[in-house]
Amino acid sequence: MKTSTKKLKLTEDDNFQPMLFSAISLFPEMFNAVSEYGVVGRAVKNEIVNIDCINPRDFTKDRHRTVDDRPYGGGPGMLMKVEPLQRAIQAAKKSQQARDSVLSSDSDSSPGSAKVIYLSPQGKKLDHQLVKELSTQQHLILLCGRYEGIDQRLIDQQVDMEISLGDFVLSGGELAAMVLIDAVARLLPEVLGHSVSAIEDSFEDGLLDHPHYTRPESYEGLDVPPVLLSGDHQAIEKWRLQQRLGRSWLKRPDLLEKKKLSESEQQLLAEFKKDYKAK
Numbered sequence: 001m002k003t004s005t006k007k008l009k010l011t012e013d014d015n016f017q018p019m020l021f022s023a024i025s026l027f028p029e030m031f032n033a034v035s036e037y038g039v040v041g042r043a044v045k046n047e048i049v050n051i052d053c054i055n056p057r058d059f060t061k062d063r064h065r066t067v068d069d070r071p072y073g074g075g076p077g078m079l080m081k082v083e084p085l086q087r088a089i090q091a092a093k094k095s096q097q098a099r100d101s102v103l104s105s106d107s108d109s110s111p112g113s114a115k116v117i118y119l120s121p122q123g124k125k126l127d128h129q130l131v132k133e134l135s136t137q138q139h140l141i142l143l144c145g146r147y148e149g150i151d152q153r154l155i156d157q158q159v160d161m162e163i164s165l166g167d168f169v170l171s172g173g174e175l176a177a178m179v180l181i182d183a184v185a186r187l188l189p190e191v192l193g194h195s196v197s198a199i200e201d202s203f204e205d206g207l208l209d210h211p212h213y214t215r216p217e218s219y220e221g222l223d224v225p226p227v228l229l230s231g232d233h234q235a236i237e238k239w240r241l242q243q244r245l246g247r248s249w250l251k252r253p254d255l256l257e258k259k260k261l262s263e264s265e266q267q268l269l270a271e272f273k274k275d276y277k278a279k
């Protein structure tokens with residue numbers, strides 16, 4: 001039998017599953033900032049991405065719905081209670097299992113592979129490489145700490161990966177989790193849709209972006225670089241690559257050290273340096 005040649009929209013495919021982010025957070029409303037606005041907001045609306053918020057407070061069993069507790073050994077501040085978090089993680093894992101069970105068995109999504117991520121300054125630094133790896137996952141569980149953090153045994157037992165945005169301390173993991181969701185979701189092919197801009201973006205090839213210009217042609221006496229008005233697409237691509245090389249050399253020499261430059265790229269960079277030093 002001939003298989004159907006009708007082209008399916010990706011999201012109409014029986015085996016398509018939105019990527020699921022389960023945010024475990026005491027402040028679930030904060031996630032409206034990613035789920036209701038911009039590119040990720042549209043992906044959520046179009047069911048390419050699901051963001052599911054789970055509040056550990058809903059998994060408490062005492063009258064006061066207590067989610068914090070005092071640290072052993074004393075000291076200032078509180079920690080998050082272990083049991084509500086543990087139950088929240090189990091609930092997040094169950095929600096993905098429920099989705100998997102309605103899919104046909106030849107799906108190449110991998111059930112039971114939900115990764116639990118804890119956002120903290122102790123984690124591995126988030127970069128484009130890690131964002132790309134995360135974008136291949138079907139389900140990420142994002143554990144958002146508050147107060148002074150969570151019990152180390154929960155990290156050891158339940159957390160697959162600790163991820164940091166950088167060497168500074170936020171008052172909670174939510175903003176970090178939203179940064180991660182935004183960066184990962186925009187790499188999903190179905191989110192990109194028509195545009196290829198995320199592929200062409202900074203970092204896919206390890207260089208900074210080139211400068212961008214729009215109207216007016218002259219602003220406060222500053223003109224748009226003439227090559228961009230030339231209509232010569234080859235010259236424009238060449239200029240943009242040179243700008244990317246030059247800006248990386250000026251602002252992020254560490255990026256250039258990691259990158260093997262081709263003969264023509266070395267040429268372009270040498271020319272940029274010459275012009276820069278002449279000024």
Ligand code: 4GY
Pocket residue numbers: 119120121145146147148149150163164165166167168169170171172173176
């Ligand atoms: N930096 N990168 C970060 C953070 C908040 C108290 C431990 C960071 O990712 N997350 O500062 N998170 C704290 C809040 C518990 C995490």
